[in-house]
Amino acid sequence: MRYSALRILKEGLTGNRGWKPVWRDPAPKSEYDIVIIGGGGHGLSTAYYLAKEHGLTNVAVLEKGYIGGGNVGRNTTIVRANYFLPGNSEFYSHSLKLWEGLETDLNYNVMHSQRGLINLFHSDGQRDAFARRGNAMINRGDDAVLLDREGVRKHLPYLDFDNVRFPIYGGLLHPRGGTARHDAVAWGYARGADGRGVDLVQNCEVTGIDVNGGKVQGVRTSRGVIRAKKVGIVVAGRSGQVAAMAGMRLPIESHILQAFVTEGLKPVIDHVVSFGMGHFYISQSDKGGLVFGGDLDFYASYAARGNLPMKEHVMEAAMTLMPVIGKAKVLRSWGGIMDMTPDGSPIIDRTGIDGLYIDCGWCYGGFKAVPGSGFAFAHLIAQDGPHASAAKFRLDRFRTGRGLMDEEGTGAQHNLH
Amino acid sequence: MRLRCPLCGERDIREFSYTGAAVLAHRPAPDSGEAAWDDYVHLRENPAGETRDLWYHVSGCGAWLVVTRDTVSHAVHTVELAAQ
Numbered sequence: 001m002r003y004s005a006l007r008i009l010k011e012g013l014t015g016n017r018g019w020k021p022v023w024r025d026p027a028p029k030s031e032y033d034i035v036i037i038g039g040g041g042h043g044l045s046t047a048y049y050l051a052k053e054h055g056l057t058n059v060a061v062l063e064k065g066y067i068g069g070g071n072v073g074r075n076t077t078i079v080r081a082n083y084f085l086p087g088n089s090e091f092y093s094h095s096l097k098l099w100e101g102l103e104t105d106l107n108y109n110v111m112h113s114q115r116g117l118i119n120l121f122h123s124d125g126q127r128d129a130f131a132r133r134g135n136a137m138i139n140r141g142d143d144a145v146l147l148d149r150e151g152v153r154k155h156l157p158y159l160d161f162d163n164v165r166f167p168i169y170g171g172l173l174h175p176r177g178g179t180a181r182h183d184a185v186a187w188g189y190a191r192g193a194d195g196r197g198v199d200l201v202q203n204c205e206v207t208g209i210d211v212n213g214g215k216v217q218g219v220r221t222s223r224g225v226i227r228a229k230k231v232g233i234v235v236a237g238r239s240g241q242v243a244a245m246a247g248m249r250l251p252i253e254s255h256i257l258q259a260f261v262t263e264g265l266k267p268v269i270d271h272v273v274s275f276g277m278g279h280f281y282i283s284q285s286d287k288g289g290l291v292f293g294g295d296l297d298f299y300a301s302y303a304a305r306g307n308l309p310m311k312e313h314v315m316e317a318a319m320t321l322m323p324v325i326g327k328a329k330v331l332r333s334w335g336g337i338m339d340m341t342p343d344g345s346p347i348i349d350r351t352g353i354d355g356l357y358i359d360c361g362w363c364y365g366g367f368k369a370v371p372g373s374g375f376a377f378a379h380l381i382a383q384d385g386p387h388a389s390a391a392k393f394r395l396d397r398f399r400t401g402r403g404l405m406d407e408e409g410t411g412a413q414h415n416l417h
Numbered sequence: 418m419r420l421r422c423p424l425c426g427e428r429d430i431r432e433f434s435y436t437g438a439a440v441l442a443h444r445p446a447p448d449s450g451e452a453a454w455d456d457y458v459h460l461r462e463n464p465a466g467e468t469r470d471l472w473y474h475v476s477g478c479g480a481w482l483v484v485t486r487d488t489v490s491h492a493v494h495t496v497e498l499a500a501q
């Protein structure tokens with residue numbers, strides 16, 4: 001055991017001088033078996049599972065900033081397995097199972113809290129759709145409970161049940177859904193990968209990918225050339241730019257998603273509550289802040305900060321759903337760059353180049369995917385073939401039109417997700 | 418962000434609806450093959466910096482506009498009628 005109440009007390013009394021960094025800060029070597037580009041949640045979990053599941057440790061994760069500085073530290077931390085379509089459904093189901101064993105596996109407290117997620121509905125038609133989704137979740141072996149209006153009221157008494165436009169008819173409860181501490185997830189995987197011999201190289205921006213005769217040779221970086229037999233691209237919002245270094249164009253457009261947090265309050269919201277009709281969702285962090293968000297700003301952007309119209313929209317939705325929130329003061333808002341695919345589902349696949357693999361397109365839902373994506377991407381890189389849980393996340397599904405996973409049923413088109 | 422519609426003048430972003438990269442204004446011929454259609458519908462340059470995209474002045478004059486702007490700074494350079 002590295003951390004204990006006694007240790008905290010002792011360090012607190014002695015100026016906190018005894019803590020040691022929990023991972024190394026190595027300079028890059030000139031050659032690795034495998035280079036992972038991007039030290040976000042997905043890159044770190046990929047490296048961890050390469051080492052743990054496949055015994056591959058001559059691996060580097062190259063991160064242009066610092067570990068945990070990307071979306072993995074900017075999201076609203078919701079973890080769930082309530083997808084409907086084959087492809088997504090088995091993947092997120094697998095990922096949630098990995099979450100449930102993660103703290104033991106990493107020996108790290110990621111504060112995974114299965115507090116239950118409730119998706120609200122406001123019409124008979126929506127009730128039918130959620131009943132169907134719940135059945136799909138149960139068929140997949142996950143959990144779902146259809147709540148009527150009084151059932152929702154027991155859990156969430158503070159909602160406005162009689163809003164004129166969106167009266168609450170009920171909700172779909174996913175008891176195993178919840179939240180986790182995002183930074184801790186990055187740190188836990190980082191420590192786990194480092195401890196198994198993976199080099200986590202920070203301040204190392206990849207600026208080029210060398211390909212010769214259709215085979216990847218390595219990467220060029222701000223810290224020199226690094227040769228590698230295999231290279232994995234897992235850079236979230238920057239996927240388009242990094243893929244372009246290998247001459248590829250992706251079915252991806254980068255958009256901003258904003259989030260908000262209030263001052264710390266006493267416990268009031270026990271669950272994750274999702275108000276789809278208002279594009280609004282909320283939970284309360286363990287520090288007491290109400291953490292909430294809405295939809296994309298809805299045009300291509302790399303600004304990592306949002307605009308006022310979406311802020312206003314989110315606040316309006318909050319007030320519509322739970323007028324009680326009006327007294328809370330918003331402390332901060334921020335934005336992250338999302339790698340949006342036309343059908344809103346991700347890609348974990350080989351590329352047309354030997355030894356070059358890509359994991360991207362997580363849209364606004366990639367935090368809950370961190371364990372599952374790393375597991376599947378590590379498998380793909382190590383075995384040069386897809387893991388069963390992610391076999392449908394194919395890059396060519398857009399070109400062929402086969403196997404599109406459009407959960408919203410709006411069409412596989414860029415401006416619709 | 419505001420856009421200066423050539424017909425209506427400078428208007429709040431909420432009046433406009435974003436459709437995507439301006440390549441959408443150049444639909445390939447029906448028989449031009451899988452690759453051309455994949456390019457048109459799905460594959461994107463997705464630049465961090467200057468981009469050209471297609472907007473619709475939905476709560477205004479109803480014109481389709483080509484906007485040249487910066488995806489990092491959100492500066493808008495030009496707004497032109499797509500029909501021209």
Ligand SMILES: Cc1cc2nc3c(=O)[nH]c(=O)nc-3n(C[C@H](O)[C@H](O)[C@H](O)COP(=O)(O)OP(=O)(O)OC[C@H]3O[C@@H](n4cnc5c(N)ncnc54)[C@H](O)[C@@H]3O)c2cc1C
Pocket residue numbers: 037038039040041042043062063064065066068069070071072073074075076077078079204205206207234235236237238242257258259293334335336337338362363364365366367368369
């Ligand atoms: C506001 C907001 C709320 C969200 N809420 C949720 C949620 O509630 N639940 C959920 O499941 N998901 C949520 N998401 C989505 C989730 O955060 C992302 O899908 C996920 O974190 C992306 O994967 P990642 O962690 O690997 O990305 P990142 O942490 O962004 O990692 C990518 C890394 O690649 C690095 N990189 C980029 N280019 C280069 C280069 N050239 N060389 C080297 N390194 C490079 C970046 O610096 C970055 O650290 C949310 C996102 C946002 C922005």
Ligand SMILES: [Zn+2]
Pocket residue numbers: 422423424425426474477478479480
């Ligand atoms: Zn106009």
